[in-house]
Amino acid sequence: MRKLEETKRLKSSEDKQVSSEVFDDKTLKVLYKLAKQGYINTLNGVISTGKEANVFYGYDDDMMPVAVKIYRVVTLDFKKIKEYIAGDPRFKTHGNKTRQIINTWTNKEFKNLSRLYNLGLRVPEPYTSLENVLIMEYLDKSEDDHSAAPPLNKVKLKDPKIVFDEIINFIDKCYNEADLVHGDLSQYNILLSHNHPYVIDLSQATLRSNPSSRMLLERDIKNIIYDAKKYKLNLSYDDILNRVLNG
Ligand SMILES: Nc1ncnc2c1ncn2[C@@H]1O[C@H](COP(=O)(O)OP(=O)(O)OP(=O)(O)O)[C@@H](O)[C@H]1O
Numbered sequence: 001m002r003k004l005e006e007t008k009r010l011k012s013s014e015d016k017q018v019s020s021e022v023f024d025d026k027t028l029k030v031l032y033k034l035a036k037q038g039y040i041n042t043l044n045g046v047i048s049t050g051k052e053a054n055v056f057y058g059y060d061d062d063m064m065p066v067a068v069k070i071y072r073v074v075t076l077d078f079k080k081i082k083e084y085i086a087g088d089p090r091f092k093t094h095g096n097k098t099r100q101i102i103n104t105w106t107n108k109e110f111k112n113l114s115r116l117y118n119l120g121l122r123v124p125e126p127y128t129s130l131e132n133v134l135i136m137e138y139l140d141k142s143e144d145d146h147s148a149a150p151p152l153n154k155v156k157l158k159d160p161k162i163v164f165d166e167i168i169n170f171i172d173k174c175y176n177e178a179d180l181v182h183g184d185l186s187q188y189n190i191l192l193s194h195n196h197p198y199v200i201d202l203s204q205a206t207l208r209s210n211p212s213s214r215m216l217l218e219r220d221i222k223n224i225i226y227d228a229k230k231y232k233l234n235l236s237y238d239d240i241l242n243r244v245l246n247g
């Protein structure tokens, strides 16, 4: 993790060495490309490291803060496996395919975010995506605290009723205006920024026409009702589901 924190100024050559210890070659190339295009000027540190992706914060060429989500292409284990199978032509297409799937996944998140953002829903504004890297608006905590907005599971809401109303409103608009179901909605994928809930992590979001969208919608609603219980809010599953379906 120390190495990540030291990763700075993508454009200068001496830093290239540091970042190459952290990112795989292809990801590094993508990052340089994005730096050249002005989307990333500096990468300052890590917000979150997960199984699927790492999220960093930095600045673009206009010194506007950005969040940079980098989908993992190789896990350490996979890297090790690759060393063993390097040079075996049978595995070549497999490697490319994995990348292709991840790139498609990244692009899908970008498209879903764009759709929702353009409808005025509270999601980070997506700036661009290239291969396994997505660049979006950095959500901060508040006017006077510019640290990263915390997920709902890490905060104690002052006015939970209002926040959960806004979340239900999001589910409704997402379904009825954007034609989308999030599919992994819960307090872990909602950030509290300036006292409003912002929904993130949209790569798996699906169209209503997807046969599993109804099941995913029901699960999203159940998760939110569960999360609201911590504030002794008893939301009605039937009311919410009917409101969304009849929206
Ligand atoms: N735009 C953003 N601004 C500020 N912080 C963000 C932003 N996007 C993501 N984060 C932070 O990064 C974390 C992980 O983001 P996200 O949920 O999109 O990734 P993920 O796919 O869940 O990754 P994994 O499951 O591997 O952790 C979030 O919980 C949040 O803390």
Ligand SMILES: [Mg+2]
Binding pocket: 188, 189, 201
């Ligand atoms: Mg997540």
